[in-house]
Amino acid sequence: MSGMNSGLSDTNSVLIAAFRSALLHQGIVVLAVLALLALAWIGVREWIPAAKAAVGGRAAAPPEAPGRRLLRIGFGLVWILDGILQAQPAMAEGMPSQVMQPAAVGSPGWVQHLVNWAGTGWSYHPIQAGAAAVWIQLGIGAWLIAAPAGRPARLAGLASTAWGLVVWVFGEALGGIFAPGLSFLFGAPGAVLFYCVAGLLIAMPDRSWQSPRLGRQMLAGLGAFFLAMAVLQAWPGNGFWTGSSHGRLGTLASMVQSMAATPQPRFLAGWLTAFQSFATANGFAVNLFVVIVLALIGAGLLTGRPRLIRPALALMAVVCLATWLLVQDLGFLGGVGTDPNSMIPILLLAAAAYVALEQPAVAPAAEPVQSLAAADAAPAFEAARLSRARTTLAGAARAFGAVRVRAVVAIWAAVVVVIGAGPMMMAQASSTADPIIAQAIDGNAAPLNYVAPGFTLTDQNGHQVSLASLHGKTVLLTFLDPVCTSDCPVIAQEFRQADHLLGATSAHVELVAIVANPIYRSVAYTRAFDSQEGLAGLPNWLYLTGSLPQLQQVWSNYAIAAQILPAGGMIAHSDVAYVIDANGHTRTELDFDPGPGTSSSVSSFAVELSDAAQSVMRSA
C-alpha cells in the first residue's frame, strides 16, 4: 500500500511532541468552550428568570428505557475509552501503518484501495487526523452519556453510528469481512460495527423501547449472529481445526502467540502463553468446543424463551470474557490498540437486549398537557411561549437558559466533535502534506543571513548563468545528481511542487539546481534529467553544471560533499536546499533528505520549501 505512511517511525519525537501540543491546545479550547457555555447558561438563567422558571415548570420527562440507558451510557464510556486510546503518543503517525494497513491485509484489492486512500489522507496530516480522532470519540462518548432522552440522545446515537461506520470502513477495513479466516474469536465482523448497531438502537424513537418486542428482536439478531459465527468457525480450510501442523502453529494458536508477544503485564502474557500451548496441543478439541458453544448461544437466543435465553446469555458472558482475555488480549494492550475489541460491545448489546426484553420503558401515563395542568400553569405557559420565540435571538437565549445541565454538557460534547472534525476537514481539503513531516525527517529550517557565495555555471541550454544575474529574484537552490536513482528525482519533484504551491509569486522565484556528480556532469545529462522529471518546460528552472574544478569550488562554498562510492554505489552527496533572497543573501537552509520519499513526505517538503520562500519574500 504505497503512500499509506510517511515512512517515519511512530516514535518520532518531533511528531509526538507536535501531537501532544495539538492535543493540549485543543484541550484548552475544549475546556474554554465548556466554561463559556456554563457561563452563558448561568448568565441567561440569572438575567432571564423566565428561562429558569421554565425548567421548573416543565413536566418531568418520561423515564428512559433501562435498556436504552444501558446502551447509551455503556457505549458512551467505550467511546471515551477509545478516545483516550487514540491519544497514545504513537497513534498520530502509527495509525495508518500499524492499524489501518494491517487490518486490510488479505482483503480484496478494492478494500485495500479504500483503506489506502484514507490512510494516505491520514498520513498527509497525522497530527490533525490523530487529534481529530481523539476529540470526535471523546465528544461522542460524552454526548451519549450526557444527552437526556429524546432528540439529543437520538442525535448522539446517529453521530455514534456515522463515526462508527467511518472507523469500520477505513480503520477496520470493513471488519475484514471480505478477507479469509473471519472468526468471532478475532473480532469479526469488526468491533465498531457493534457501535454502529448500538447507535442506531439509541436513535430509535422512544416508543420502540416501550415493548419487549425490541429486546426480543435484538436477542434474535444476536442469536443469528452467533449461529453464523459458529458456521464460520467450523468452516474447513481456515486453519481453526489445527493446533499445529508440520511445526507451524494453527490459526488460533498463532494469533494468541502474537498477542502474547506484545508489551503487557507479565501475568497476562503468562495466561496467553498457557492458552496458546493448550490450543496448540488440542487444536481440534478447542475449535469443536468453540463451535458448539457459539451454536448453543445462537440457538438459545433465537428461541425467544427467557428460560433458554438466560443460560445462553450467561454462557455468552463467560465465552466473551474468556475470549477477550485469552485471545483478544483485552483488545488494547501492546502496540497501538484503538479499542477494547468486540467482546465488550457484544456483551453490552446483549445486556441491553435482555433488559429491553425484561424491563421495557414505561409508556407515558397521560398527555403532557394533563401533566402541566397539575402543575403551576404559568411556567408551562412561559415554556410554550419560549418555544414559539426560539426563532429570535432573545428567544434562543431563553430557550438555552431553560435547558438542563445535562443538555448543556451534551451541547458542549457536540461542539467537541466539531472541534475535532473541523481542522481535519480543512486539512483534507489541502492536496499537500503537513510540513511537520519534513521537519520530523530533517529538523527545523535554520534561519540565516549572509551573502550567498557566487557562481557562474552553464545551464541546461548551454547558457552561462551567474548567481548575480538572478538578483532581484528569490532563489531556491539545491544540488542534484543527474543520474541519481532515489533522492534527487524526489527532491526535483518537491521543487516542482513548491513552484506550483507558490502560484503567482513563482514569477519572482528561480529554482536552481547544481550538478552534484563529479563524473556525470555534462549538459546532456542535465537535459536527460530535466526530461525525466518533467522540468524541461518549467520557465524558472535552471540546472547548472560546469567543469569539475568549477563544480568543486561551488560545492566547497556551499559545504556540499559529493563522494564517489565504489562497487556500484550512487554518488553520496548532501541533500540540502537554500533560500537566497532577492539581494543575494542566504536566508534559510533546509536539510532536504526526503527520507523514505513517500508521497506524504514529499509534498510535506514542498510545503516547507514554498513556505520558506514566501517568508523570505515577505521579509524583503
Next chain:
Amino acid sequence: MRMNRTTVKATAASRIVGAAALIAGAMLAAGCGGTTASPGGGAAPTVSVPLATSEGGTGLPSWAVVEMGGSSATYNNFWELFVRPAGSAQWKLATPLGVASNGGLAIASTGPGLVAGFQPSQDLTFSPLATAPSSAAAWSQANAPVSPGLASVPDALAAGPAGQVLALTHTGEVLLGAHEGTAWTRLATLRSIASSAAGRSCGLTALTAVAWTPAGAPMVAGDCSRPGAAGVFTLSSGVWRAAGPTLSGATGRTGSDVIGLATTGSNTTAVLAVGSGATARVFAAWSADGGARWTLSPGLRTAALTAGATPSVSFLSDGSTGLVLTAAAGRPAASRAYTIGWRAGQWAALPALPARSGPGQLATLAATAGGDPQALIVDRGTLTVWQLGSGQWALQQTVRVSLPYGSSD
C-alpha cells in the same frame, strides 16, 4: 403485551429467515475468503534472460557481469563488472563509478575496451553510459545517455567496428550512437521491424538483442511467434531483412526466442530458446558471413529446461558459448552449466559445481585463454572463480567486494 398466534408465527418465521440469511452470508463470506483458482492456459511465456553474462575474445580482455548482494530488497543488490585482462589469470572489480548499478549493467566490448550501460533503476529512467579504453578500466562518461533506458537484456548494447554503438531500449527502440554514445539517433522500433516483410514473416513480438555484422551493419534479434522462424535481422540499404537461421523439422514447430547474440571478429553466434515445458530446447547458431548462412547446433534438452530453468548465455573468449541454467523459483536445485564450441557437434555438460556453491549462485561462465571453462560464483559480496581441469572444478580466485548497501535507500 400480548400477541396473537399469527403474530408469533410470523415473528418466529422471520427470525428463522433472518438467521438463515446471516448463516448464508457467513458461508458466502467464508467462500469469499478462500483461495481462488488461477486462470489456466495462455500463451507460452517468453524467456526471461538474466543479465549475468561474460564476453571477450582471444587476445582481448574478458569481462563478466554478475549480480551481488543477496538482499531481498532488489535495490540493495548491485551488478558488478569484473575484468580479466588479456594474458592475466586474475579477475578484478571494474564496475564503472558514479551511478548506482542496482538496475543492472549491459556491456559491449570495443576490442581492448568496453562500453557499459546502466539499466534504469528506481527513479532513474534513462541509461547513463561509461566507456573504458582498456582493461585498466579508467572510465569516463559517454557524452549522452541512452534515453529511454536500456532494455533489461544482456545484449542491449553492441559496439561496432568504427566506434559506433547500438542500443536497445526498454521501449523497443534501436538507437545508434555515433561514437561511443556521443549522440543518438533512432534506427528502428519494434513496431517498424515487426511491420516489415521480414518482421511479419517471423511474427516478431519483442526485441531481445543488438549486434553488428562483421561488415559493420546493424543487427537485431528478437522473439518470433511463427513456427520455423528465428528472429535475426540486419539493416541493409535502409531495409530490415531477415538474417536468421531457418528452423526445420521438430525444431520448426514452434516460435523461438533469441536469448544471446554476439559477433566476434567475423563470427556471429546466436543462441535460441525454442519451445517450452517438455519441448524446451536451446540451440546455438553460427554464421561467418553476417547471417547469410547459418549452422545450427543440436538442441540441448535437459530436465532443468523442462522444469522451467532460466538460461543465460556467455560468449567465451575462445569463441565457444556458455550456457547456465538456473533453476526456477521454488526449485532449490543447483545451477547447471554447458558449453559448446564454434560449430561443435554437441553441447558439453560441465561437472556439477562444488557443493558449497548454493542454488542459483552460479552467475556465469568464462574461459581462459587456453579454453578451459571458468565458473563465476557469487555469494553475497564474494565472487569465487572456479577453474575446470581434469574433470574437476578447482577454486582459483576469491574476490571480496565491499557492497554499498543502503546507498540507494
